Amino acid sequence: MRNQIKDTLITREVLAQESARKGLDKNPDVLMQLDLQREEVLINAFLQDYVKTHPVSDEVMKKEYEQVKAESGGKEYKARHILVETEAEAKQVIAQLKKGGSFEKVAAEKSKDTGSKGQGGNLDWSPANRYVPPFAQALGKLKKGQLTDAPVQSQFGWHVIRLDDERVAKFPSFEEAKPRSRSKCSNRWSTS
Numbered sequence: 001m002r003n004q005i006k007d008t009l010i011t012r013e014v015l016a017q018e019s020a021r022k023g024l025d026k027n028p029d030v031l032m033q034l035d036l037q038r039e040e041v042l043i044n045a046f047l048q049d050y051v052k053t054h055p056v057s058d059e060v061m062k063k064e065y066e067q068v069k070a071e072s073g074g075k076e077y078k079a080r081h082i083l084v085e086t087e088a089e090a091k092q093v094i095a096q097l098k099k100g101g102s103f104e105k106v107a108a109e110k111s112k113d114t115g116s117k118g119q120g121g122n123l124d125w126s127p128a129n130r131y132v133p134p135f136a137q138a139l140g141k142l143k144k145g146q147l148t149d150a151p152v153q154s155q156f157g158w159h160v161i162r163l164d165d166e167r168v169a170k171f172p173s174f175e176e177a178k179p180r181s182r183s184k185c186s187n188r189w190s191t192s
Helices: 002-021 028-053 058-071 087-098 103-110 133-141 174-187
Strands: 075-084 122-126 152-154 157-168
Touching: 058 174, 075 087, 075 103, 075 133, 087 103, 087 157, 133 152, 133 157
Parallel strands: none
Antiparallel strands: 075 122, 075 157, 152 157
C-alpha cells in the first residue's frame, strides 16, 4: 500500500510538471479553475474556523430540535400513490380503482414514479412534511384505507393517493438527537 501511495504521488507530480512545461498553467480556462478552487478552499477554511470559534449552543440546538419535531406533525403515514401526467388520466385511474381495480397493479402499469411503481406505489412510512405541500395536505385529510376522491396536482404531475395506515411518529429524545443536531447546525455553514 505504501508503494501504491508513493507511485500515485510521483505520477501526480510528473503530470503536474509536464502540464506546466506545456504552458497549460497559463491557459485562461485553467487559471480560472485554479482561482475558483483557491477561492473555495479559502471559503471553507473561513467557515470551519467560524464554526470552531462560534460553537452551536445547546439552546440553539434545542430550538432547532423542537422546530423539526413540530414540523413532523407527530404522525407518520404509510401511503401509496399513482403519478400520471394529466388530470384526465388521474380521474380515469380513480374510476378504475373505485370499480375494484387493484391499486398495486394500476400503479405498476400507469404510474410514472419509477421509484414506487415497482412496489405498487408504496411510499412506506413518512411524516407528511416529507412530501410536497399539496400531497401532504391531501394525505392529512384521508382516513386509513381511503383513496383521494379527486386527483392531487403537484409540480410532478397528478397524484392518486391511498392512505394505508398511520401511527404516532417515533421521535428521538433531544439527547439522542443532539450529536446529529450539532452536526446539522454546523454543516449549514459549509459549502461543500
